[in-house]
Each structure stands twice: as structure tokens, then as C-alpha cells.
Amino acid sequence: MAWPLPTHPFRPRLRTVWREARWSDVGAGLTVGVVALPLAMAFAMASGLAPAAGLVTAIVAGVLISLLGGSNVQIGGPAGAFIVVVYGIVERHGLPGLWVATLMAGGLLFLMGWFRLGALVRHVPVAIVIGFTNGIAVLIALSQVRDFLGLQVPGKMPADLFAQLATLARHAGSWNPAALGLGLGCVALLALWPRLFGERTLLPSEFARSNAARSVSRLPGPVVALVMLTALATALHLPVETLGTRFGSIPHALPSPAWPAIGWESAKPLIIPALTLALLGAIESLLCARVADKLAPELPRHDPNQELMAQGLANMASPLMGGMPATGTIARTVTNIRAGARTPVAGVVHALTVLAVMLVAAPLALHVPLAVLAGILVFVAWNRGEWHEFARLRHFTVQYRTVLVGTFVLTVVFDLTVAVEIGLVLACAFFIVRMSQLFRVSPSSRHLPEGVQGFELMGSLFFGSVVKVEALAAAIAPDTQTVVLDLHRLVQLDTSGLEALRELHQALQRRGVALVLADVNEQALSLMRRAGFAAELGEANFLPKMMGSPV
Structure with missing residues (x-):
């Protein structure tokens, strides 16, 4: 049976360039x-x-x-x-x-x-x-x-x-x-x-x-x-x-190889230090x-x-x-x-x-x-040290400054493991906030038939930005019969975003309003089909292009 995960072949560079x-x-x-x-x-x-x-x-x-x-x-x-x-x-x-x-x-x-x-x-x-x-x-x-x-x-x-x-x-x-x-x-x-x-x-x-x-x-x-x-x-x-x-002295020859005498109980506390050494060695x-x-x-x-x-x-x-x-x-x-x-x-x-x-x-x-x-x-x-980076901090965002200075202080005061862990958490948190801020839900700029209300989704619909879709149901006019979402600028959809679309569909269904999706990209459409949402919505409610003429 073939190995299930892709691995990298062992090809030392010296093997191919030693003749040079x-x-x-x-x-x-x-x-x-x-x-x-x-x-x-x-x-x-x-x-x-x-x-x-x-x-x-x-x-x-x-x-x-x-x-x-x-x-x-x-x-x-x-x-x-x-x-x-x-x-x-x-x-x-x-x-x-x-x-x-x-x-x-x-x-x-x-x-x-x-x-x-x-x-x-x-x-x-x-x-x-x-x-x-x-x-x-x-x-x-x-x-x-x-x-x-x-x-x-x-x-x-x-x-x-x-x-x-x-x-x-x-x-x-x-x-x-x-x-x-x-x-x-x-x-x-x-x-x-x-x-x-x-x-x-x-x-x-x-x-x-x-x-x-x-x-x-x-x-x-x-x-x-x-x-x-x-x-x-x-x-x-x-x-x-x-x-x-x-x-006292420095040896005149290499020592003989010896396996360190330490058992599993003594090795368990070394897992975190080993991870630190591996991460630092890889980065360096x-x-x-x-x-x-x-x-x-x-x-x-x-x-x-x-x-x-x-x-x-x-x-x-x-x-x-x-x-x-x-x-x-x-x-x-x-x-x-x-x-x-x-x-x-x-x-x-x-x-x-x-x-x-x-x-x-x-x-x-x-x-x-x-x-x-x-x-x-x-x-x-x-x-x-890259000391000039401290002088340049004023040119960057608060998030960048927080991560850099925070990692620096934590490295000096605590240790590298804590600094990298908290730095990565902060960087991820700021990235999530930034990506959620870039996501937009705006009324469609096209002329639509009476009873049809359209919205355009722009950016990445993921767990950090679903709140904007969850609030969409309250923005639907009372006389609306169909809601059309233009997704041609939706660059990425995750399962949390898909769940937000499903909840919107169910909320509209209870009010007798149909949900139509237009110009869905391949990644989002693939996820919708695998999760069963495409069948739930109905293939007829997927449009290749947004309806209505531009304003």
C-alpha cells in the first residue's frame, strides 16, 4: 500500500554539484x-x-x-x-x-x-x-x-x-x-x-x-x-x-559516540524545549x-x-x-x-x-x-539585531508594532517559546480582524425587477466575518420575494460562512422569500455541493451571472 502523505525525496545538493x-x-x-x-x-x-x-x-x-x-x-x-x-x-x-x-x-x-x-x-x-x-x-x-x-x-x-x-x-x-x-x-x-x-x-x-x-x-x-x-x-x-x-583543558580528538542515559519520564518535560529548538533551528x-x-x-x-x-x-x-x-x-x-x-x-x-x-x-x-x-x-x-526596525515602527500599523514589540519583550523577559507562541497568536488574531474588516456586504448597484432585492458580497466569508451575513436577514424589505446574492467578488468561503448562508436561507424560507446565488466561484461552489447546501437550495437558484442591468 502506498504511503498516504506526500513526502520529499532525499536528494542532497552535493550529489548533483560536486563535479563543479x-x-x-x-x-x-x-x-x-x-x-x-x-x-x-x-x-x-x-x-x-x-x-x-x-x-x-x-x-x-x-x-x-x-x-x-x-x-x-x-x-x-x-x-x-x-x-x-x-x-x-x-x-x-x-x-x-x-x-x-x-x-x-x-x-x-x-x-x-x-x-x-x-x-x-x-x-x-x-x-x-x-x-x-x-x-x-x-x-x-x-x-x-x-x-x-x-x-x-x-x-x-x-x-x-x-x-x-x-x-x-x-x-x-x-x-x-x-x-x-x-x-x-x-x-x-x-x-x-x-x-x-x-x-x-x-x-x-x-x-x-x-x-x-x-x-x-x-x-x-x-x-x-x-x-x-x-x-x-x-x-x-x-x-x-x-x-x-x-x-581546564580542550580535547585533542573527537569523543566517541554515546547515547544519553535518560528515560521516558525524564524526557517528557523536554518536549516543549525540543519544539523550541526545532522551530528556531528551522527558521534560522x-x-x-x-x-x-x-x-x-x-x-x-x-x-x-x-x-x-x-x-x-x-x-x-x-x-x-x-x-x-x-x-x-x-x-x-x-x-x-x-x-x-x-x-x-x-x-x-x-x-x-x-x-x-x-x-x-x-x-x-x-x-x-x-x-x-x-x-x-x-x-x-x-x-x-535589526535595531533600525525599532526606528521604523512609526511607519507601520498598530498590529505590526504590537506583534514586534510584544515578541521582543516576551523573548527578553520570559523565553523564546512564550514569545513565539504569543506572537503567532497575536499575528493570527490581527489577521482575522483585518480580514473580517475587509469583508463587505453592500446593496447591489444593478436595476432589479420589482420584488427582488440584491446584495454583493466582497472578500472572504469565514468565521471572522459571518456576523455581517447574519445581520442581512434584518435588512430585507417586507415586500421582497427574492433575494439575490452576487458572489463574483467572494474570494473564499469556509464552513462557518457556509453555515451563515444556510441560516440566512432558512430565515428567508420562513418568510416565503427565495434565495438566489449568482456567479459563484469554483471553491465556494465545490464546498456548497460537498456540504449538501447546493441540493438544499436547488440548482435552479444558482445563476451564472448577476441579473439586472448595471446602473
Whole structure:
């Protein structure tokens, strides 16, 4: 027996384009791999995990997303969007809980792609996306205040916003000038680096045009900041906390796969966190893929369903190796495209580059100051937020502003799950109200015979607009013998709207008035026939065109 639901075939993009790979893909992969190294460690630390979790995710999930995904150039790995969610899961359920939630999210992502739901995920209202994106950016920056200032806070920071603020305020007096200097220096260097070699360069024009300057300009800003400031802190013996002092060591090899030891009773509370991870991962990866399509229009557009299936498999593999959730990453994908990538081979090389660095240079990473990683994340948070959208709010409707600001506040104050749920409810409610306002019932403008009264229905007759049809019976003149409804501008009819038409017909019948429908579209007519209303009304009472001559 055939499977009853339509499914998407498993067709990784690499299978069809691997012959098109060029040396530029290898170069792009090496570049992105170097960029991914500090970001992977920083995202893991900000999520309450060891740096190794971020490296493992960048390697395992990164290679699977490129091997199996539906985009030519998307780079997958740990992302800032997950920081707040992962931190909360680890605090409440521990590392085993995070691994199980990530496994479950991976399964959901695979099923979403398999059942062709990729296009639906892309239709999440833009106000919700901007709201939670800006909210996540604020929370990422807030989570880095401790290391940015070098505060001496014992234990882990709480996940709750107000508890975080109280903890930071309580330990504000323990700030470290050296850590603050490194953090500010990192942010300043990241902000200035692109401007040093741009058209309006800050360097002397002779040096800016030299071969040496062109070579240096290719170095990624985060890597330059990481190396320079780590060397500075080490040379000056600055009293700042480092990766080594907090975490002890970084593994020199990938861990062996292991199934998390957790039962069904412990897994049940993780269903909602898993749904959050799956929804956030789907939105982030498909937004990233759309950005890639715009930046590289000469390449084939991404396959959203294949991309979701690859994201699902990557998120099922990552926790088995001790990793964290993964998704498409916009900053690394943009870097990949600008570095010359044209096939998923670049993404595979990126993951192998992170692996090679972890195997060879793990001891050197122990000297990296936490304040420098905090500076990188603060800069990432600033660039991630779409702050200009707040300035543009006055140009949009109250409904749009309510959804965007509401989602932003709920993300910051409560959590992403609540924000997205309430944001979707608000967006749906405002949509229903707007669609009901657009529906019109107006007297017909045609000359009709005596005893015939006509009305025109315009818009969508659904559960939110039936009240206007329900009030129609009271508008019928006493001497009316026939009521004609012109439906040529009725764009859609649902079962609630059909029930309103049936009740109108029954009310008119009791008064001896006939109901006639004119110019019914195919969707409405099909529903009327399936529901038996067409037979109840009688085929003779359906007219192909509205009677009477125009006024």
C-alpha cells in the first residue's frame, strides 16, 4: 500500500554539484573554518557548556549539513540564536537533558522536511522574526556582561532575566579593569577592521594599496582580535580568566559516540524545549539559506525541505558526540560566499579545518581570555539585531508594532517559546480582524425587477466575518420575494460562512422569500455541493451571472 502523505525525496545538493567544485571552494572552506573556531567556542561558553561542545558541533553538524543539505553554500554549526534556549535547558535539565532535547528536535526537523513543511516555516510573520531576533541579541549581550567586565561571580549565572540583573548588580564592585580593556579592545578592533581596508580606508593610501595590505585584509576580524589580544594578555601577564583557568583543558580528538542515559519520564518535560529548538533551528536555517540565495543569485536556489532534513540529521548526530544544537549560520555563510564558495565542498572543508585546528592547536586555545570571547559575542549580538526596525515602527500599523514589540519583550523577559507562541497568536488574531474588516456586504448597484432585492458580497466569508451575513436577514424589505446574492467578488468561503448562508436561507424560507446565488466561484461552489447546501437550495437558484442591468 502506498504511503498516504506526500513526502520529499532525499536528494542532497552535493550529489548533483560536486563535479563543479573548484579550488575556490577549498580556500573559502579554510577561511570559514578559521572564522568558525572562536565563534564555536564562544557560543558554547555563552550557552553554559564547555568550549569543546561548540567545536564538536562545528565539526560533526557542520560536515553533515554540507554533505546532506539543500543549499550550495550554507554553513551549519552552533549559532547565537540557541544560546538563551540552551542555557535554560542545561540549567533545568542538565547536559543529558540538552542532548535528549537536541535529539528530539533533530527528529522533528527531519520530519518537517520529509513532509514538505519547509515552505510553511518560511511564512512565519516577519514581525515575529524581527522581535525574537532582537530579543535574542539583547540576551546574548547580557549573558556576556560577566566575562566582559571580569566580574567575580561564583558558580553559574542564573537563566532568568531579573535574577541575572540582580546577580550582576550584586557583584558589580568586583569588575576587572584588564578584562574590561580586553573586551573593549576586541569590540573596537572588530568594528574597525573592515574599515581599515575599505574604500574609505583609515590607513595611509600608499600602504592600503600595497600587496601586504591586501594580504592582511583577507584575515577574518575575529581571528585577528583573538590572536592579537591573547598574545597581548599573555605577554603582559594580565590577571584575567582564560579558557584554561575555567575549563581546564580542550580535547585533542573527537569523543566517541554515546547515547544519553535518560528515560521516558525524564524526557517528557523536554518536549516543549525540543519544539523550541526545532522551530528556531528551522527558521534560522531557512532564513540563512534565503540570504545566501540573494547574495549568490547565479547559483541554484536552496531546497528548503532537503535543508530541514539535513539539519535534522545533524542535530541527531551532534548530541551523540557531546555537541549542542546546530543550524544555518548567517555570518559564516556570508563569509563563505564572499570567499568564493560555489558548492557544499566549502562547508565540508570548513568542518575539517576546525577539526585540524582542534587536533593540533588545542593547548594554545587555553590561553584565550574569556573577555576577548565575550567581546566577540557582544559584537555578534550587535550585528545580529535589526535595531533600525525599532526606528521604523512609526511607519507601520498598530498590529505590526504590537506583534514586534510584544515578541521582543516576551523573548527578553520570559523565553523564546512564550514569545513565539504569543506572537503567532497575536499575528493570527490581527489577521482575522483585518480580514473580517475587509469583508463587505453592500446593496447591489444593478436595476432589479420589482420584488427582488440584491446584495454583493466582497472578500472572504469565514468565521471572522459571518456576523455581517447574519445581520442581512434584518435588512430585507417586507415586500421582497427574492433575494439575490452576487458572489463574483467572494474570494473564499469556509464552513462557518457556509453555515451563515444556510441560516440566512432558512430565515428567508420562513418568510416565503427565495434565495438566489449568482456567479459563484469554483471553491465556494465545490464546498456548497460537498456540504449538501447546493441540493438544499436547488440548482435552479444558482445563476451564472448577476441579473439586472448595471446602473
